[in-house]
Amino acid sequence: MPWSMGKDSNVLIWLARKAFAGKVPFPLLHIDTTYEFPEMYTFREWATKEHELDLLIRINQEAIDRGVSYATHDPVTVTHELKTLALRAALDEYKWDALITGIRRDEDPTRAKERHFSPRSAEGVWDYKDQPPEFWGQFASRPPAGGHVRVQPLLEWTELDIWEYIRREAIPIPTLYYARDGKRFRSLGCHPITHPVPSDADTIDKVIDELRLTRTSERAGRAQDHHERNAMQKLRAKGFM
Amino acid sequence: MSALAPATYTAQTETDVGRLHVVVVGHVDHGKSTFVGRLLHDTESLPEGKIEQVKKACAAEGMDFEYAFLLDALLEEQEQNITIDTTRIFFRTKKRNYAIIDAPGHREFLKNMVTGAASASAALLVIDAQEGVMDQSRRHAVLLSLLGVKQLVVLVNKMDLVKHDAATFQRIETEYTAFLASLGLKAARFIPIAARHGDNVVTRSKVMAWYKGPTVAEALDDLVHVDNVAGLPLRMPVSDIYRFDHRRIIAGRVESGSLRPGEPLVFLPGGRSTTVRAFEDWPITKRDVVPTGASAGFTLEEQIFVERGQIAAHPSHAPRVGREFRARIFWLGREPLALGRSYRLRLGTQDVPAFVSRIHSITDADTLAATQGDSVPKDAVADIVLRTAAPIAYDLHHECPVTGRFAIEDGERIAGGGIITEEVSSSQTNGKGRVTPAERIARHGHGPAILWFTGLSGSGKSTLSESVERRLFDAGKHVLRVDGDELRSSLSRDLAFTPEARAESVRRAAAVAGLFADTGAIVLVTLIAPLAADREKSRRALARHAFLEVYVDAPLAVCESRDPKGLYAKVRRGEIREFTGISSPYEAPQDPEVHVRTDQVDLAAATEQVLAAIDAAVREPREDWEV
Numbered sequence: 001m002p003w004s005m006g007k008d009s010n011v012l013i014w015l016a017r018k019a020f021a022g023k024v025p026f027p028l029l030h031i032d033t034t035y036e037f038p039e040m041y042t043f044r045e046w047a048t049k050e051h052e053l054d055l056l057i058r059i060n061q062e063a064i065d066r067g068v069s070y071a072t073h074d075p076v077t078v079t080h081e082l083k084t085l086a087l088r089a090a091l092d093e094y095k096w097d098a099l100i101t102g103i104r105r106d107e108d109p110t111r112a113k114e115r116h117f118s119p120r121s122a123e124g125v126w127d128y129k130d131q132p133p134e135f136w137g138q139f140a141s142r143p144p145a146g147g148h149v150r151v152q153p154l155l156e157w158t159e160l161d162i163w164e165y166i167r168r169e170a171i172p173i174p175t176l177y178y179a180r181d182g183k184r185f186r187s188l189g190c191h192p193i194t195h196p197v198p199s200d201a202d203t204i205d206k207v208i209d210e211l212r213l214t215r216t217s218e219r220a221g222r223a224q225d226h227h228e229r230n231a232m233q234k235l236r237a238k239g240f241m
Numbered sequence: 242m243s244a245l246a247p248a249t250y251t252a253q254t255e256t257d258v259g260r261l262h263v264v265v266v267g268h269v270d271h272g273k274s275t276f277v278g279r280l281l282h283d284t285e286s287l288p289e290g291k292i293e294q295v296k297k298a299c300a301a302e303g304m305d306f307e308y309a310f311l312l313d314a315l316l317e318e319q320e321q322n323i324t325i326d327t328t329r330i331f332f333r334t335k336k337r338n339y340a341i342i343d344a345p346g347h348r349e350f351l352k353n354m355v356t357g358a359a360s361a362s363a364a365l366l367v368i369d370a371q372e373g374v375m376d377q378s379r380r381h382a383v384l385l386s387l388l389g390v391k392q393l394v395v396l397v398n399k400m401d402l403v404k405h406d407a408a409t410f411q412r413i414e415t416e417y418t419a420f421l422a423s424l425g426l427k428a429a430r431f432i433p434i435a436a437r438h439g440d441n442v443v444t445r446s447k448v449m450a451w452y453k454g455p456t457v458a459e460a461l462d463d464l465v466h467v468d469n470v471a472g473l474p475l476r477m478p479v480s481d482i483y484r485f486d487h488r489r490i491i492a493g494r495v496e497s498g499s500l501r502p503g504e505p506l507v508f509l510p511g512g513r514s515t516t517v518r519a520f521e522d523w524p525i526t527k528r529d530v531v532p533t534g535a536s537a538g539f540t541l542e543e544q545i546f547v548e549r550g551q552i553a554a555h556p557s558h559a560p561r562v563g564r565e566f567r568a569r570i571f572w573l574g575r576e577p578l579a580l581g582r583s584y585r586l587r588l589g590t591q592d593v594p595a596f597v598s599r600i601h602s603i604t605d606a607d608t609l610a611a612t613q614g615d616s617v618p619k620d621a622v623a624d625i626v627l628r629t630a631a632p633i634a635y636d637l638h639h640e641c642p643v644t645g646r647f648a649i650e651d652g653e654r655i656a657g658g659g660i661i662t663e664e665v666s667s668s669q670t671n672g673k674g675r676v677t678p679a680e681r682i683a684r685h686g687h688g689p690a691i692l693w694f695t696g697l698s699g700s701g702k703s704t705l706s707e708s709v710e711r712r713l714f715d716a717g718k719h720v721l722r723v724d725g726d727e728l729r730s731s732l733s734r735d736l737a738f739t740p741e742a743r744a745e746s747v748r749r750a751a752a753v754a755g756l757f758a759d760t761g762a763i764v765l766v767t768l769i770a771p772l773a774a775d776r777e778k779s780r781r782a783l784a785r786h787a788f789l790e791v792y793v794d795a796p797l798a799v800c801e802s803r804d805p806k807g808l809y810a811k812v813r814r815g816e817i818r819e820f821t822g823i824s825s826p827y828e829a830p831q832d833p834e835v836h837v838r839t840d841q842v843d844l845a846a847a848t849e850q851v852l853a854a855i856d857a858a859v860r861e862p863r864e865d866w867e868v
Contacts, residue, residue, distance in 0.1 A: 138655055139655075
């Protein structure tokens with residue numbers, strides 16, 4: 001289960017513990033771009049102990065050594081190199097049948113078209129033109145030969161659902177989501193391309209009230225989505241979550 | 242392109258009671274996407290700047306702005322001007338939250354509509370006022386009836402193109418009402434709209450003052466959640482059994498009814514009963530009941546055998562257990578659903594091989610005409626009888642829908658689904674006269690096959706065939722081994738080792754294998770059979786069955802070093818004179834169906850290699866073998 005330490009990712013851990021009597025019975029994978037906010041590394045250390053996680057950390061060191069960085073490359077390229085390729089390398093190494101991801105339909109129009117169980121070919125490709133049917137709780141649960149299945153339990157949740165659930169269950173999340181000096185992060189990614197939004201929501205109740213009124217999109221502060229037309233579609237077809 | 246953000250045009254109110262899922266269906270080009278775009282716009286559900294952005298993009302590409310473009314996210318859709326996949330759009334009225342499931346009308350994308358509609362509480366069906374009721378207007382209603390979507394609102398769109406004529410609207414209403422009635426459906430409303438201009442979507446139309454009913458937004462707010470199955474008996478398919486610590490926790494989701502500690506439970510199929518001891522929740526909470534739709538992990542008073550797939554129920558209201566039932570199915574597979582072929586049936590968490598043992602009728606979803614046939618084509622609906630390889634627990638759909646419906650898997654893909662209409666008792670399956678191969682296939686859930694393992698002594702024929710036998714047996718297949726050495730001490734104990742006697746020995750082994758295959762079994766023959774001519778004779782004698790030659794191949798030196806029976810040692814000591822591979826020839830197969838190099842792959846890989854070949858052979862059984 002990939003873990004970004006973001007709010008959705010932490011909801012996934014919570015759901016896994018609920019589903020498996022308090023234990024997360026599979027390894028977690030952090031694709032470390034080396035551009036995480038310092039608070040996220042602190043949170044990673046704390047949460048790994050708190051949830052007793054079996055945590056794997058992967059970095060695309062080869063790309064970093066090659067000089068791939070936000071200072072010199074565009075965000076789509078860096079995201080592809082440091083996230084997608086690192087994920088692919090981990091998949092090649094461990095040959096997992098399934099990846100449990102925290103993506104949601106309301107985040108992006110390409111994610112809106114996702115399935116709860118979404119097959120990926122051996123090359124990691126998403127065939128979004130020919131997706132399996134799913135109905136009555138029956139899913140495409142058998143991985144294709146050499147490939148894997150993305151299992152996406154939060155698909156149907158909205159951003160507001162996530163926050164209301166975090167409040168109801170008191171799920172630990174990084175404090176970057178709460179306003180400091182009139183700004184807060186609504187979505188978290190690499191620090192050079194993730195921008196805070198103006199906000200005074202410094203408590204969870206205020207965040208929820210704010211979200212009920214907003215008409216801007218959650219990932220508006222994530223530069224790689226907006227770099228070019230259909231950037232997300234191109235990233236996701238190649239294996240980005 | 243920026244995201245379609247969750248819509249939040251008004252603060253949550255007291256009457257906001259859970260998100261209602263609504264699917265939008267209808268014939269291609271009747272205006273579904275335009276309608277949804279307009280609905281989002283008029284309920285102020287679009288993100289800031291979205292409409293300006295799309296208008297700008299249209300102007301840049303020299304196209305007229307369409308409301309449908311608000312939904313088209315992927316490049317291909319804009320280019321082909323069709324919606325290619327189901328998508329969810331969240332919006333909100335003053336009363337509550339909605340998820341609109343935008344399902345495509347293009348014929349080949351029916352599976353996306355099924356995916357969307359199966360999770361919907363209600364459907365909006367769009368009909369073009371000018372074109373009237375078309376193929377897909379009917380086809381989609383047929384599927385909605387199968388999928389159990391009972392709340393239906395019909396939108397007669399493009400009223401502007403028929404001069405807002407009330408008589409046109411009423412004609413469509415009359416025609417379509419009669420059609421729906423034939424499916425047991427009734428529309429809650431017919432609403433005349435012009436989605437392009439927003440007439441009767443959210444705002445009441447001024448040009449259709451003759452229409453006194455609600456707008457679409459008002460009609461949506463009148464719909465109710467129909468997911469309520471709480472009044473039904475308890476059905477909890479077991480998804481797993483956890484043994485993380487000293488506890489043995491049964492896990493699953495309550496699909497209908499409710500579950501309480503202290504209640505007796507029966508697990509079907511299998512049928513053992515005990516009592517729920519306690520819920521094992523994390524974090525620790527005090528639940529006295531797990532209601533419909535919630536998941537549960539619990540311990541039992543007695544350690545009875547429980548496994549994934551079983552349905553937990555109260556003994557007084559248990560599901561049926563059987564191997565054959567009648568069902569109405571829809572088929573989405575690339576290949577037609579064929580009588581006699583092996584599929585997998587998934588019902589709850591049960592997953593078993595199954596067979597179509599009868600096709601009563603195939604319904605053309607456009608005309609509703611019933612036809613006969615021995616296969617069900619893609620996108621058709623049919624009335625069939627299914628037979629499973631092992632007993633399963635189920636309900637009739639009208640008694641308990643959640644365990645009265647199933648999916649059918651073809652290979653690794655879900656290719657169809659259906660609802661169970663009738664139990665088929667064994668007396669109904671008793672045919673007349675001689676038992677046919679099709680009946681045997683139906684009983685076993687697979688067709689017969691003969692695998693002829695040939696190779697030198699010590700090449701691994703017995704080890705491999707035993708491993709294959711174990712896997713097939715555990716998977717519920719009818720399988721047995723015919724061992725050449727064993728036949729030598731029984732049926733063929735009168736035979737010597739002359740070339741003639743060896744040929745006769747091979748002939749007898751083939752005859753025995755043929756008899757077992759006639760019963761429908763998968764037969765694994767292990768025999769050195771050194772001469773190609775003898776093996777070829779066997780193949781011809783058994784031509785009525787799928788025949789796979791499995792060449793178990795290892796170099797002589799490797800076989801000799803293994804020497805499991807000490808035979809090579811005896812040969813080298815001169816105690817055996819005629820020995821295949823040393824003093825008498827072994828003619829290796831030139832073109833075997835399976836070639837296993839046991840010196841290069843391990844037993845697990847070799848077993849998989851053989852199983853894959855068997856799978857391909859028995860998936861397409863021949864029904865014409867003569868006994």
